[in-house]
Amino acid sequence: MNTRIIAKLDVKPPYVVKPVHFEGLRRVGTPSVLAKKYYDQGADEVVYIDIVSSLYQRNIIFDEIEKTANELFIPFGVGGGVKTIEDMSKLFHQGADKVFINTHAVQKDPTLINRAAEIFGNQAVVINIEAKKWKDHWECYTDCGRMQSNKDVLEWVKEVERRGAGEILLQSVDHDGRQRGFDIELSKKVVESVNIPVVIASGAGKLEDIKKLIEEAKPSGVAIASLLHYNKNTVKDIKDYLRENNIEVSK
Amino acid sequence: MSNTIGIVNYGIAGNIHSIKKAIEAAGGKTLVINKPEQFNKVDKLVLPGVGSFKDAMQELENDEFIEPLKNNKKPILGICLGMQILATVGFEYGATKGLGLIEAEARPMLVDSKVPHVGFNTIDVVNDNELFYGLEGEEYYFMHSYEVINYTNIVALTKYSNHSFVSSIQRDNIYGVQFHPEKSREAGIKLFKNFINLKRRG
Numbered sequence: 001m002n003t004r005i006i007a008k009l010d011v012k013p014p015y016v017v018k019p020v021h022f023e024g025l026r027r028v029g030t031p032s033v034l035a036k037k038y039y040d041q042g043a044d045e046v047v048y049i050d051i052v053s054s055l056y057q058r059n060i061i062f063d064e065i066e067k068t069a070n071e072l073f074i075p076f077g078v079g080g081g082v083k084t085i086e087d088m089s090k091l092f093h094q095g096a097d098k099v100f101i102n103t104h105a106v107q108k109d110p111t112l113i114n115r116a117a118e119i120f121g122n123q124a125v126v127i128n129i130e131a132k133k134w135k136d137h138w139e140c141y142t143d144c145g146r147m148q149s150n151k152d153v154l155e156w157v158k159e160v161e162r163r164g165a166g167e168i169l170l171q172s173v174d175h176d177g178r179q180r181g182f183d184i185e186l187s188k189k190v191v192e193s194v195n196i197p198v199v200i201a202s203g204a205g206k207l208e209d210i211k212k213l214i215e216e217a218k219p220s221g222v223a224i225a226s227l228l229h230y231n232k233n234t235v236k237d238i239k240d241y242l243r244e245n246n247i248e249v250s251k
Numbered sequence: 252m253s254n255t256i257g258i259v260n261y262g263i264a265g266n267i268h269s270i271k272k273a274i275e276a277a278g279g280k281t282l283v284i285n286k287p288e289q290f291n292k293v294d295k296l297v298l299p300g301v302g303s304f305k306d307a308m309q310e311l312e313n314d315e316f317i318e319p320l321k322n323n324k325k326p327i328l329g330i331c332l333g334m335q336i337l338a339t340v341g342f343e344y345g346a347t348k349g350l351g352l353i354e355a356e357a358r359p360m361l362v363d364s365k366v367p368h369v370g371f372n373t374i375d376v377v378n379d380n381e382l383f384y385g386l387e388g389e390e391y392y393f394m395h396s397y398e399v400i401n402y403t404n405i406v407a408l409t410k411y412s413n414h415s416f417v418s419s420i421q422r423d424n425i426y427g428v429q430f431h432p433e434k435s436r437e438a439g440i441k442l443f444k445n446f447i448n449l450k451r452r453g
Contacts, residue, residue: 001412004370044371044392073273075392075434092301095268097394097434118344121302121332123367123394166367166396197365220365250371250390 002250003214004221005238006045007038007228008201009068011080012052013061018229019051020177022130022145028229031064036071038228041235044250046072047100047169047223049128050080054103054143060087062094069095077169079128088116092124100169102128103142106149106156110163117164122196125167127160129153131186132173138186145173153186154193161194168194169223172202179205179226187217199223207233207241214247254447257284257293259320262302262310270299270330273433277443287319295325295446300332304341304357304397307332308349320350324453326424327352328382328446334420334427335399343397352425355401355417364412367396371435374407374418381449382419382426382442383407389438391418391430399429424452 009016009031016034017025028034035046048068053060060081069076078091079100088099099120105112105127116125130141131153138153157168170190172183182203191198197220204210204227213222227233239249256274260267260283271281274297282293290296298320300307311317320327329337338349341357349357360366371390376383383406393409398416407419409429420427426446432439 001364002370002372069269070272073269073276073434073436073439075394075431092266093268095266097266097269097431119302119306122396123369124301167369195365197367197369220369 002248003219003242004044004199005235005249006047006199006221006223007035007043007235008047008049008223008225009034010049010051010225011064013050013064016229017051018177018226019144022173022176031068032071034229035068038235039072039074042239042251043074043235044221045075045077047077049100051144053081060091062090065091065096066094077126079126085115085119088120092120098124098126098167100126100128102130105160106140106142106151107147110159113160113163113165117166122164122166125165126169127165127167128169128171129156130171130173131183133183133186141173154189157190157194161196165196167196168198170198170200175203176201177226178203181205181209182213184213184216187213187219191217191219197221201225207238210238211242211245211247214242254295255280255282255293256295256297256447257282257289258297258299259284259316261314261316262307266301267299269433270297273440274443274447277440277447279443279447286314287316290319290323290325293325296323296327298327298329298333298336300330300334300336302332304332304335304343304349305345305347307336308347317350321352324424326446326449326451327426329427330433331395331429331431334429335397337420337425337427338399338401341397353401353404353420353422353427355399355404355420357397357399360396360398360414360416362412362414367394368411369394372409372411374409374430376407378406380406380421382421382445384445386438386441386445390435391432391438392434393430395429399427
């Protein structure tokens with residue numbers, strides 16, 4: 001099976017920003033322009049996460065989403081501050097194919113996952129996880145890595161699968177934006193814990209990091225942000241490199 | 252012939268928008284169909300589908316689409332769940348009667364790998380079909396946990412972790428694709444182009 005190469009946009013409307021450790025935001029462009037650029041480079045999907053909506057307790061801003069969706073003929077996942085079925089329905093109507101849930105399910109009401117899966121189908125419900133490592137375990141964080149939840153990542157991933165989630169996006173608070181490689185140990189454990197696809201984010205600093213992650217953790221997809229935003233590599237560079245190293249990716 | 256493609260709009264979850272956009276990129280005219288009376292304004296139909304088999308059939312019933320779809324003679328293209336509900340019966344959240352336009356069942360994918368099956372995958376056209384003209388071996392985007400079991404109307408197969416499943420079916424004017432052409436780059440737009448250009452049978 002092809003490993004999916006996904007472009008991740010962290011958005012503080014109306015800009016795509018690139019946080020380091022989920023802090024210190026730098027503007028890198030606008031969502032619709034970057035999405036089109038990565039689509040043209042051959043990205044398999046684009047993910048759009050409004051990283052401040054949950055933190056500031058406001059609703060997700062819809063304008064940029066529709067504009068971004070219009071540029072794409074590939075799947076488009078959207079998340080950030082999703083609290084209700086109505087929020088999700090609105091996102092699907094704006095052109096989202098999948099919706100990411102984090103804070104509300106972790107901190108308040110995990111049954112949102114069950115309801116969403118029954119209405120929208122499990123393939124459309126993705127759980128976004130912000131993992132932070134403690135001495136001997138990983139904990140789920142929310143709101144850009146600011147809020148603890150006392151939920152153990154490896155237990156939570158099994159719970160969300162039982163509740164009907166169709167996919168997991170695993171981000172690492174410790175590794176995000178540092179470009180020093182992925183948390184391979186955690187990635188491997190999460191991939192092996194569930195039967196649903198797992199997409200890994202946070203840490204790609206060079207092409208070798210992506211290869212190492214795929215070979216060792218075997219995720220269904222890899223989400224890339226900094227490498228692309230800072231024009232260190234294009235999606236095409238990544239795919240060409242992986243193919244040369246006998247890792248299957250789509251055209 | 253004006254060749255307008257009608258997109259059947261039912262339920263709360265449909266991503267009509269991206270299908271409309273892709274058909275228009277393929278050079279087609281579209282009409283979003285909110286009630287069955289609009290069927291006579293279009294030449295062909297697209298039946299999208301997001302959600303579960305059970306919900307989709309319920310929504311079609313609520314909007315009184317079931318009988319008009321069963322009686323429809325125009326070319327129709329079911330996409331993803333829209334292909335699955337062409338079948339006689341589905342087993343998502345209990346057994347539910349489908350439209351019964353193709354002798355088939357929609358059952359959970361039985362595969363030794365992650366489900367849902369998500370991502371670009373290659374199609375193997377096993378029976379020549381106008382819908383796939385020039386598209387043999389192309390990659391399309393899949394996103395599904397259920398598959399259609401059928402033996403007599405198979406157009407294309409796709410392999411997922413050594414499991415071969417039906418990725419396209421056709422009988423008379425009824426076409427179905429398990430993947431999302433509207434999410435499959437140029438190859439998807441070309442498929443819509445073929446659908447726009449194909450002649451009505453019978």
